[in-house]
Amino acid sequence: MDEQPPPFFKRGPAPLALLSFYVALALALLVVDARFQTLEVLRQALSMFTHPVQSLAHLPAQFLDNARSYFASAARLQTESAELQRGRLEHAAMLQRSQHVEAENERLRKLLGVKERQQVSGQVARILYSARDPYARRVIVDKGQQDRVIAGQPVVDDIGIVGQVTRVFPFVAEVTLITDKEQAVPVQVVRTGMRSVVFGLGNGELELRFMPLNADIRSGDVLVTSGLDGIFPAGFPVAKVVHIASDTTYTFAQIRCAPVAGVEHFSEVMILDPRPPVALPEELAEEVAGKNAATSPKGTRAKKKRPKKD
Structure with a gap:
C-alpha cells in the first residue's frame, strides 16, 4: 500500500516565489493600465457596485452634518428673528414718540399763534x-x-x-x-x-x-x-x-x-395774562375816587402836619 503524507504536510510554492509573482503581476497591470487604459472598463464596472456601498457608509456622517447644520441654522434664525423683533419694537416706539412729539409741536405752534390772532399774551x-x-x-x-x-x-x-x-x-x-x-x-x-x-x-x-x-x-x-x-x-x-x-x-x-x-x-x-382794568373817563374816575375816600375810615382823619425844619 502506497503511503502519502497528509494534506496538512503538503507543501506548495515557496512564499517568496508567490510574493515575487504577485508583485510582478501588479507592476505589469499598472504599466499596461497606465499605457493602454485596459482596466478602465473594469474600474467603472466595479464602481457601479461599490458606489451604493460608499453612499450607505456615508449616511451616518451626512446625517450628523445635516442635523448640526439644521440646529445651527435654527438657532441663528431665532437669534435674527429676536433681533429683528427687538429692532421693530424700538423703531415702533421711536416712531410713536416722533409722531407724538410732532403732534405736540404742532399744537404748541398753534398755541403760540393764538397770541398773534387774538392779540393776547x-x-x-x-x-x-x-x-x-x-x-x-x-x-x-x-x-x-x-x-x-x-x-x-x-x-x-x-x-x-x-x-x-x-x-x-x-x-x-x-x-x-x-x-x-x-x-x-x-x-x-x-x-x-x-x-x-x-x-x-x-x-x-x-x-x-x-x-x-x-x-x-x-x-x-x-x-x-x-x-x-x-x-x-x-x-x-x-x-x-x-x-x-x-x-x-x-x-x-x-x-x-x-x-x-x-x-x-x-x-x-x-x-x-390777566386783563388790564378798564380805564374810566376822568370825570367818572374822580367821582368814584371821591366816593371811596368819603366812605373810607382813613378819609375822615386829618392829615398830620410835618414839623418844619428850622
Whole structure:
C-alpha cells in the first residue's frame, strides 16, 4: 500500500516565489493600465457596485452634518428673528414718540399763534393730571406762583376756551374746566350777536341758559366769549349748539352745547395774562375816587402836619 503524507504536510510554492509573482503581476497591470487604459472598463464596472456601498457608509456622517447644520441654522434664525423683533419694537416706539412729539409741536405752534390772532399774551402750561374729585372737571397744570400765575386767569388752547385758574400753589395750579358745574362763561352768538351765559353740566357738555323760547338760536351756532365779565377776552370760541328743546312748560329754552376746545383731550394749554382794568373817563374816575375816600375810615382823619425844619 502506497503511503502519502497528509494534506496538512503538503507543501506548495515557496512564499517568496508567490510574493515575487504577485508583485510582478501588479507592476505589469499598472504599466499596461497606465499605457493602454485596459482596466478602465473594469474600474467603472466595479464602481457601479461599490458606489451604493460608499453612499450607505456615508449616511451616518451626512446625517450628523445635516442635523448640526439644521440646529445651527435654527438657532441663528431665532437669534435674527429676536433681533429683528427687538429692532421693530424700538423703531415702533421711536416712531410713536416722533409722531407724538410732532403732534405736540404742532399744537404748541398753534398755541403760540393764538397770541398773534387774538392779540393776547400768556404762557404755555402742561396738564399734569386730573383733580381727585370725580364729580368735578378740574385739572392740574405745571405752572404756579413761581411763574406768576394768579387765580382767575383764563386758560385756552389753540381752538378756544378751556377753563379758568381757580387755585394756585407754589409750583402748580388748578384749572376748572368750562364743563364743570360751578363754571359759567358769558357768551355771545356769532350769527345774531345775542348775549347770554353758558354753564357747565359736569358731564362734558354745556347749557345755554336764560334764553327765551322764541330766541333766534339754531343748531350749529357758534358761541364766543362776550368779554363782559372782565376775565375772558372777547371773541374766543367757547361752544357750539348741538340740541335745542323748546317746551312751553318752561320759561326758557333748553339748549345743550358742546365745547369747541379740546377740554378733555390735549395736554398743552395757554394761561392768558390777566386783563388790564378798564380805564374810566376822568370825570367818572374822580367821582368814584371821591366816593371811596368819603366812605373810607382813613378819609375822615386829618392829615398830620410835618414839623418844619428850622
